[in-house]
Amino acid sequence: MADRNEITVQGRLGADPVRRVGANRASWVTFRVGTTPRGRDRSTGEYKDGRTEWFTVKTWGDLSENVADSLHKGNPVVVRGKVYVDTWTGENGERWDHVIHADAVAVEIKGGTVKYTKTIREPAAVPGTANGVLTGPDGSQWEAREDDDAAAEDDENPQLPGDDITEEELEGELSAAGLGTFG
Template identity: 35%
Template sequence: MNDTHVTVVGNVVDSPRRVSLENGAVTNFRLASTARRFDGQTQEFVDAGTFWVDVECWNDLSGNVSGSVSKGDPVIVQGTLTTHSWEGENGRRSTPRIRAAAVGHNLARGTGVFRRNRSARPAEPVPAAAGAAHDALPGGEEELVSGRDYEAAPETLHGMDTSDLAMEPAHV
């Protein structure tokens, strides 16, 4: 009811570890998110504090994360924030933890290729408006191909004219 939902942008700081348990599989990794701010005295952007958080990914997400994410990758994690506590040598200890609902690469920092999981459920019928793009593919499923241009599909919401695009300001 009162879960704290968060989205954290940062970098994976250790190799994800996958463990199979009685109640499912879990993949854990540590994430560092460093804030940046503009320093008026030096007229430069500088690093502010770093937020360190453990991330746990369960079941299907566990397998996808362990097969897709590596140490050093820029990622975006969305999930529920909790505090993990334990008794240590020096007394009670705690650390923040996110039980992830979604993990993805930060495409502002690079490119990616997405591959859907093959599920056991039957393929959904292809709408007639999808046209010939689906006709040539076996089983009626469209396979996504890296570098393929999808803008010409009948489902496109609107055309794109690059002259309409404003220049994005450069970030320092």
């Protein structure tokens, strides 16, 4: 059995997501999520907020692009990923921060609605496809056939996993995950 350090956090964005680019031109998106527990004070019966815990969330690839295009300060989210502690030395001595390397980010829809839009990204240009000639990774070349164009037309409206799920199944999955109801 492999040890895993996964965490799921429900909270709100403290600021808009920020796109970052490293020295090797790799890009990622970071944002901060604050989570504040709320409970009833037994002596007064009033609800009170607890201490807010902050997490830095890092995302890569398509997830990072979708996060940057979709989320804004104050949005309620559910984040799942591996948790780490980053440490560094600052002006006031050693500092630390909880960092989640997210593999899933969702908008929490208990208090609002979301319209889901599939993202279709154009593939990057493939070298060696000029003039109808395709070049393979081993340097071999061949001409594109007419049936390749037909397959490309089918790819314009792909059937993605989950497209055939019913509204009742989706509501059951959301409820089972503790994410509210559909609609």
